[in-house]
Amino acid sequence: MSDPPAGPLDSSLAVFRDPASVAVVGASSNPAKWGHWLARGALAGRDRRSVHLVSRNAGDILGAPTAPTLADLPEVPDLVALCVPAPQVAPVVDAALRLGVRGFLGITAGVPDPAGLAARITAAGARIIGPSSLGLYDAETRLHIAWGDFRPGRLAVVSQSGQVGSELAQLAQRAGLGISRFVSVGGQADVTMADLLDDLADHARTAVVALYAEGFDDGERLFAAVRRLRRAGKPVLVLSAGDSEAGARAARSHTSALTSPAEQVDAACRAAGALRLPTPAALVDVAACLTADVAPRGRRVAVLSDSGGQGALAADCAHRDGLAVPRLSGGLADEIAALLPPTAATDNPVDLAGAGEQNLSSYTAVASALLRSGEVDTVLLSGYFGRYGLDTAALARAERDEAAALAALPPRYRRALVVHSMGAEGDTAALLRDLGVPVFPTVGAATQALSGAVELDARPVRDAPAADPDVLAPRGFWETRAALLRAGIGFPEARLVRDQPQLLAATGELRPPYVLKATWIEHKTEAGGVRVGLADGAAATAAFDTMRRHLGEGAYLLEEQDVRPHVTELIVGARRAPGLGPMVTVGAGGTRAEVHRDTVTECAPLSPEQALDMIGRLRCAPLLTGWRGAPPADLDCLAQAVVAVSRLITRYRGDRVELEINPLRVGPDGAVAVDALLLAPAEGHDTQGEA
Structure with missing residues (x-):
């Protein structure tokens, strides 16, 4: 709702x-x-x-x-x-x-x-x-x-x-x-x-x-x-x-098995413009950045250090946490070089090369040049600053004065300053914090907090979906297939068959090779409820007789097999997560979906742009964009299918509704659903609709 x-x-x-x-x-x-x-x-x-x-x-x-x-x-x-x-x-x-x-x-x-x-x-x-x-x-x-x-x-x-x-x-x-x-x-x-x-x-x-x-x-x-x-x-x-997979042990669909409670909460947080953190310490670190006098915005970071080693480590941490450490322009590098000894590094990271010990004001001079340049969004000061006064009492007053000068820079230039200090417990660090500059005892904590604050700042707020309380999920095979077809999701040509005459009639109307499926079985491969590569009517008849002896009478499906080259199999599923509302999941599909566990989950419904973003975050995404010279898949068609599933799940009432296409075969000429499952409560019991 x-x-x-x-x-x-x-x-x-x-x-x-x-x-x-x-x-x-x-x-x-x-x-x-x-x-x-x-x-x-x-x-x-x-x-x-x-x-x-x-x-x-x-x-x-x-x-x-x-x-x-x-x-x-x-x-x-x-x-x-x-x-x-x-x-x-x-x-x-x-x-x-x-x-x-x-x-x-x-x-x-x-x-x-x-x-x-x-x-x-x-x-x-x-x-x-x-x-x-x-x-x-x-x-x-x-x-x-x-x-x-x-x-x-x-x-x-x-x-x-x-x-x-x-x-x-x-x-x-x-x-x-x-x-x-x-x-x-x-x-x-x-x-x-x-x-x-x-x-x-x-x-x-x-x-x-x-x-x-x-x-x-x-x-x-x-x-x-x-x-x-x-x-x-x-x-x-x-x-x-409660990030537990206990609920997945009894999952009836791949989507349920692949989506943990934590992933659902993460999706709800993203949609609401919030950020989930793993520990209380990590949360407070991000809060320190967000409550700074100027909160970080943008991923471009200049690393400023009085140690080449600490600067390099800070740059590595920033990169690992998704931040950019861009090369500085020639003009800015020259401006900084004029402030420092000849041995200083002025590219990014910037190494003071002992200038801090000679004159503490070099910290503010270089940080000011970086912040006013417009080439970076944040300066990360990493290293000894904050320790001078702790180790040398005669420097305590000068270091605090320099801290006050540093703290005045973010309001002046409307760009952020974040500090990693070896003296994070000292008076200088306390003064920086009081003046609105976050200070961290480790560089990893600093870059993780900075990354979290930037991610949250860039995260838009999405409106919650509207739901029609009068719409029930379709019941039965043909209704489910029809709903998906109406939503714009393609399927191979197929016929329902219950006996040999119907099967033979279907083979005359469809093109081989064929696929035969038992429509009422949820996980067909494990139960022997699917046969592929049936070359002609005789092969289809033999497979039908064998399957019916083992599985009994019922509605079987004879389908044209999708034999297009350069196809990638994906799973597109949706469900109403109890308490959290409709969710959609995209991932590597097929019978090995649980092995790959390569999925992305978001709150439904989605826009085409949001669907494309989900697809791009998959580890298997390179397979869709021309892996090793193969033609790229039709990503717009794939995104349309994801959007369609995300909209369908918002229309159906009930917390136990699940809709899944697995696999959705995506190639250069479009996407085709070759198996689908719908689970929904109806009149006090579950009914299944398969396509």
Whole structure:
């Protein structure tokens, strides 16, 4: 379905942004307990809101008085943090609802019947985050009801796992980013990740959003929120768990077997303009580039180093990560040479050749020449800078001054500066970070982060597909074949046959050689349900008799065999990925599709340009473009077939619909489907349509 309209913000979530009053139920004086951390964080914001502590044990906690129950408080709190044993949660909630509480933060794990509890809360017009939440933090409103400390910053974290979210926050703090908002969603009994992402669209402090999800049951709605954030100028970086092939073990189609959950999430991220990263550290590294004073745009990188070896390694890393390290023009190389010793390298990488030790200002002079030239998009400074002050105290002041001068260059020239420093833990590096320049301890981390930021910047946002809820997938062989033919996908001439007279009539109408297939079998080769190269009617009759003895009566297909030269076999499949919507896959096809595992998956529907891009990303793509003197395949016809399949899958309702052509034989004179499979739910059971 298409993205729902953005509409007004959900006012019921305002209680989790800036409540006028907060109560921590289960507050504790024991520093090892959750109730202590929640109380400490909440009390830090009492100059903005009233904070109440509820504890069975009367007395002060952290210098603040406590009350034995919510009813004993002087006012009804807007937001109640639940940090009591699981059996006590429901009675506390019911009492709070009677008082008129508007919001709950469920910290406690193992709460009985969380769905029923959430239903009572929402029926009363209130909302709950959790249960099993690690907490909530908002730098904009100084709301802190969570375990741990947070440094204010520009990265928002929405995490299904509290501990993963906490790790992201800690890594962000070390990288000098800090957190704008932190929400551990826990069990999502009511408020969901999608709700919280939508609620960040107008959050002034947030520049980048980190999302950790362990499942995508509500993925289409979640990625609709991701699209809205990207269009609001807040890119989303995604971590996900569950990259398992367990679901593929029982797959009935090649497409299902070849497409992992991670590949489907990657496709959804690409369509929504988001980027999935493999680890929390990698995510924070990309976020550091995106939140820089000037974020990287474009793949052209100038490597600037005070070591020839480190410069060469940085250039290699940049190349491996898909970045370009272009040769500098003669004029620019001459300009840089005039700033450096005669032994300096001025091509790219640029090697200062000791000029930094003689005069630290050479760093800024060369970086300035590179950035204002227009020949590169980013300068990657790699090596010793940041270490001078650590190793030689007398140079500390001068190095910090040079760092400030370097940090002033990106805003001046509107091009990015990224630093790899051997002193990434020092004061100079900290100053660079504070001034909006990302600094990394390894050159590989720097180039990977730079590549990720550039890739995300270049990634457009695609609208979610519109679906017609009244369209059912075709049922049976002829309907499936007819649907594919109407969509513009070619098939060899063929006839359905059920007995010898029909077979003999078909041989008189079709051109040999023939192919004979049992249409109701999904994987025909393994079951002996296909025979190829049948030279004449006698061979076709013999094959038909043998196949019918082994497989029984049914609808068999006699087809003209595609014997065109210079043909490549591909697979084109589509399915509705549960929670994520329609997907299309293109890959190396035939009976060895699972062996090659050469596929590309994207969200459907596609444009012809997007289909051609998918085809070009295949490892087998050279076979289609004139491999070893062979004539090139008709790529436009292939792309049209991919587009047709991608559009068909968006029209069919149901999460278990699968459509597959394998193989699609592509040659210089077009593409022909020689086997196809459709699986779709109908009236409570699966039906198959084969062509």
